[in-house]
Amino acid sequence: MARELWLIRHGESTANAGAASKDASSAPLTETGWLQAREVAARFERAPELIVVSPYLRARQTAAPTAERFAAVTIETWPVQEFTYLSPVRCANTTMEQRRPLVDAYWRLADPERVDGPGAESFARMLERVRATARHIEALGLDRIAIFTHGHIMQAWRLLAEHPDASDRTDMKRYFRAFLGLPIENGEWMSADAYARVARS
Numbered sequence: 001m002a003r004e005l006w007l008i009r010h011g012e013s014t015a016n017a018g019a020a021s022k023d024a025s026s027a028p029l030t031e032t033g034w035l036q037a038r039e040v041a042a043r044f045e046r047a048p049e050l051i052v053v054s055p056y057l058r059a060r061q062t063a064a065p066t067a068e069r070f071a072a073v074t075i076e077t078w079p080v081q082e083f084t085y086l087s088p089v090r091c092a093n094t095t096m097e098q099r100r101p102l103v104d105a106y107w108r109l110a111d112p113e114r115v116d117g118p119g120a121e122s123f124a125r126m127l128e129r130v131r132a133t134a135r136h137i138e139a140l141g142l143d144r145i146a147i148f149t150h151g152h153i154m155q156a157w158r159l160l161a162e163h164p165d166a167s168d169r170t171d172m173k174r175y176f177r178a179f180l181g182l183p184i185e186n187g188e189w190m191s192a193d194a195y196a197r198v199a200r201s
Contacts, residue, residue, distance in 0.1 A: 003143045003144065004048075004143060004144040004145070004191070005137065005144075005145050005147070005191070005192040006048070006145070006146045006147065006189055006190070006191060006192070007147050007149055007153070007154045007157060007189070007190045007192055008040055008062070008146060008147065008148050008149065008187070008188070008189050008190075009149065009150060009151050009154055009184050009185065009186055009187060009188050009190075010029070010033070010037075010054075010056075010058040010059045010061070010062040010148060010149070010150060010186065010187075011029050011030075011032070011033030011034065011035070011036035011037045011040075011058070011061070011062045011186050011187050012029065012030045012032045012033035012036060012186040012187075013027040013028065013029055013030065013033055013058040013186075014027050014028055014029075014030055015027040015095075015096065016030075016033075016096075016186060017030050017032075018095055018096065018097070019095065020093050020094055020095050020098075021093070021094070021095075022092060022093060023088045023092060023119075024056070024081075024082055024084045024088055024091075024119075025055065025056045025057060025081070026056075026057055027056075027057065027058055028057055028058060028061060029058055029061045029062065032186075033058065033061070033062070033186065033187075034061070036062070036186055036187030037061060037062040037063075037064065037065050037066075037187070038065045039187060040062065040065070040066060040187055040189070041065035041066040041068070041069045043189070044066065044069070044070070044146075046144070047070040047072075047073055047144070048070065048073060048144040048145055048146040049073065049074075049142045049143060049144045049145065050073065050074055050076065050140070050142055050144075050145045050146070051063060051066060051067055051070070051073050051074070051075045051076070051145075051146050051148070052075075052076050052077075052078050052080065052145060052146065052147040052148065052149075053075060053076070053077050053078075053080075053147075053148045054077070054078070054079075054080045054081040054082070054148060054149050054150060054153075055077050055079070055081055056081050056082060056150070059080075059081070059148045059149060059150065060077075060148070062148050062187070063075070063146075063148040066146065066148075078133060078136070078147070079129055079132075079133075080129070080133055080147055080149040080150070080153050081149075081150065081153075082150035082151075082152055082153070083121060083123075083126040083150070083152035083153065083156070084119065084120055084121055085106055085116060085120055085121060085122075085123065085126075086099060086102050086103065086106060086116050086117075086120060087116045087117025087118055087119055087120040088118070088119040088120070089117055089118050089119060090102065090116070090117060107176050110169065110172050110173055110176075111123075111169075111172075112124040112127075112168035112169050112171070112172045113168075123168065123171075123172050123175075124168045126152070126153075126156060127156055127160065127168060127171065129153075130153060130156045130157055130160060131160065133147075134157070134160075151179075151183070151184040152179075154184050154188075154190050155175060155178060155179050155182075155184060156175065157190070157192060158178070158190070159171055159174060159175050159178060161192075
């Protein structure tokens with residue numbers, strides 16, 4: 001694994017701030033989110049060897065000040081986008097508060113194979129995306145990688161590192177408890193140096 005691997009949650013988006021969002025991928029940063037993005041860029045003590053971004057707008061915008069600061073560093077888009085467990089067809093143009101009953105119903109079922117509808121992803125599939133990302137990082141052999149991603153992906157990474165042998169169903173229950181009890185804030189960093197086991201889980 002990379003000797004220094006940082007997972008960085010995107011800055012505050014309009015959806016985080018309570019606005020309705022057209023779909024999971026297009027919510028832009030707020031002014032606060034742009035401030036957080038600039039703070040992330042300033043925090044680097046030295047340049048990463050690779051900058052990875054989610055394809056979602058809010059992650060790409062968060063990475064922009066870092067990419068500008070380290071203009072010579074390669075930027076790649078990887079499938080480290082947010083976990084979309086509710087069908088975008090059902091959730092278009094809704095706020096987080098309006099989606100709350102659907103969110104609660106999804107997590108009560110705790111079915112890792114459930115796909116809510118068109119455009120949604122199962123919990124098991126999301127975990128496999130995280131595992132595949134870890135395997136890819138391990139194969140690259142780089143020393144310093146910065147990944148601009150999302151809270152669900154960071155929570156899943158932490159979960160798989162701490163419980164590499166658990167079943168997806170057990171993981172799902174643990175995951176939701178951790179998500180509620182140990183939230184990852186906008187602009188937060190997570191050093192993944194201690195999480196090499198994800199690649200082998």
